[in-house]
Amino acid sequence: MTFDEQIAARTMWGEARGEPDDGQRAVAHVLVNRMRDGRWGANLASVCLSPSQFSCWGAFDPNRKKMAALADDDPALAHFAELIRNATIGTDMDPTQGATHYCAVSIPPPAWATGAVASGSFVQIGNHRFFREVQ
Numbered sequence: 001m002t003f004d005e006q007i008a009a010r011t012m013w014g015e016a017r018g019e020p021d022d023g024q025r026a027v028a029h030v031l032v033n034r035m036r037d038g039r040w041g042a043n044l045a046s047v048c049l050s051p052s053q054f055s056c057w058g059a060f061d062p063n064r065k066k067m068a069a070l071a072d073d074d075p076a077l078a079h080f081a082e083l084i085r086n087a088t089i090g091t092d093m094d095p096t097q098g099a100t101h102y103c104a105v106s107i108p109p110p111a112w113a114t115g116a117v118a119s120g121s122f123v124q125i126g127n128h129r130f131f132r133e134v135q
Contacts, residue, residue, distance in 0.1 A: 004044040005081040006072065011048040012080035013070065014056025014063040022095060023126025028083040029094045030102055030130065037100055044084065096123055099130035 001009065008031055016027040031047055034040045040047040048054060056063040070077060086092035096102075103109055105127055113122070113131045123130045 001072070001077070001081050005084060006077070007045040007048045008084045009077040009080035010067045010070065011054050011056060012083065013076055014061070014067050015054055016080075017076065019126040019128070023128060024080070025083055025087070025092060026096050026099070026123075026125045026128065026130055027102065028080070028087040029092075029096050030099055031084065032087040033094070033096070033098055033100050095125055096130040097132065099123065099132050101131045102128045103131075104128055 008028075011031065012024060012027055016024045019027070031044060034047045035042070035044055040050040040053060049057060052058075055061050056067060058064065083092070087094070099122075101110070101113070103113075105124065109122075109129060109131070113129075121131075
C-alpha cells in the first residue's frame, strides 16, 4: 500500500468503519472528490491530514491512538484501500453526487449546509449526510 493509501485507509477506519458498505464507499468518494477539487491538497494524504477536517486525526480523538496501533497489513485497512482505489480509478460510481463534505445525521449540519438540508439537496447514506459546497 502506498503512503497515500495508508493514510486514506486509516482515515476511513476512523471515520467509517461502523458504516454499511454503501456508507464506506461514500466516504471514500468524499476523500477522492476533495483530492480532485484540490482545495484540501493534491494527494490523499494531504486531504486526510488537512487541519480540522477529519475528527479521527484530532489530537484528543480516541480513534487516533487506535488507528496508529493498527498493523499496516490489517485486513480492514486493505478493504478500505480497495474502496479508495475503486473510487480513484472510477470502477465504483460516486453515490454522493460529487460531495466534498459529510456529517453524521446525529449532529446539526454545518451552517453553510442548512439550506441544502432544508431543500433536500443532500444525499443520506448510512448514518451520514453528504453535501457539495455551492460555489
